Amino acid sequence: MRRPRRLACWRTRHRLRPCLAGAGIRQTAGVIRLYRAPFSTNCERVLLTLARKGLEAEPVWISYEDRSPAEAVSGQGLVPVLDYDGEIVVESMDIVRFLDERHPEPPLYPPDASEVLAFIDWFDGTWKVAPNEIEAELEKPEPDHARMDDLGQLMIGRLDYFEQLLAGGDYLFGDELTAADLCAFPFLKFATLHDPADDEPFHVILRDRQRDGRERPRLAAWIDRIDALPRA
Numbered sequence: 001m002r003r004p005r006r007l008a009c010w011r012t013r014h015r016l017r018p019c020l021a022g023a024g025i026r027q028t029a030g031v032i033r034l035y036r037a038p039f040s041t042n043c044e045r046v047l048l049t050l051a052r053k054g055l056e057a058e059p060v061w062i063s064y065e066d067r068s069p070a071e072a073v074s075g076q077g078l079v080p081v082l083d084y085d086g087e088i089v090v091e092s093m094d095i096v097r098f099l100d101e102r103h104p105e106p107p108l109y110p111p112d113a114s115e116v117l118a119f120i121d122w123f124d125g126t127w128k129v130a131p132n133e134i135e136a137e138l139e140k141p142e143p144d145h146a147r148m149d150d151l152g153q154l155m156i157g158r159l160d161y162f163e164q165l166l167a168g169g170d171y172l173f174g175d176e177l178t179a180a181d182l183c184a185f186p187f188l189k190f191a192t193l194h195d196p197a198d199d200e201p202f203h204v205i206l207r208d209r210q211r212d213g214r215e216r217p218r219l220a221a222w223i224d225r226i227d228a229l230p231r232a
């Protein structure tokens with residue numbers, strides 16, 4: 001049976017939701033629930049963040065065939081959705097920011113977060129466009145292969161950019177893990193990793209279009225470094 005169209009990754013532009021504005025700092029959490037789907041890249045960002053903060057979350061699994069549990073609490077069907085003791089937050093990188101504000105240690109944003117925030121905007125608003133366009137192209141009766149190859153080249157060129165960025169330290173912005181690493185990792189990891197049980201077409205694109213056989217040792221080591229971190 002044909003898998004229902006994923007709606008997701010087009011709507012990627014990072015924005016701070018109103019619920020973040022003026023939010024007070026709280027150190028302890030009540031019940032945290034995470035609405036999630038198997039193999040979800042955007043959920044992995046949050047799972048890494050929760051673990052980094054020493055938090056646990058009760059999972060509420062949704063399938064792409066039935067997004068009603070997420071819709072019921074958040075009014076939209078994409079995951080992750082965080083229920084933080086009754087406060088509902090959507091958009092993975094907004095959730096990361098939200099958790100960092102309430103659980104500041106260890107910090108995921110440097111004191112001057114402008115570079116990290118600009119990276120997150122670029123990643124979600126620009127980087128994601130190429131694989132999403134390839135996925136949309138593949139769903140057409142007659143995909144434009146030349147267009148897909150151009151987009152694939154763009155993705156490969158960006159791997160070289162990440163390789164350069166990692167010349168500055170173990171993480172994308174120096175020697176400390178930041179939200180930028182957690183933002184990019186679930187998508188870039190496909191350059192070297194892929195769970196054979198994950199047959200999500202978008203993930204197969206991420207794998208196939210990020211493997212040109214060239215060695216990128218810093219990127220490969222970064223993928224291993226982040227992959228070794230715990231998930232909630």
Ligand SMILES: N[C@@H](CCC(=O)N[C@@H](CS)C(=O)NCC(=O)O)C(=O)O
Pocket residue numbers: 005006007008009010011012013037040041042043064067077078079080090091092093
């Ligand atoms: N911009 C959103 C995108 C969320 C998103 O695309 N989630 C995917 C899973 S990774 C999803 O829920 N897809 C459901 C669908 O396509 O039906 C975020 O960062 O949270």
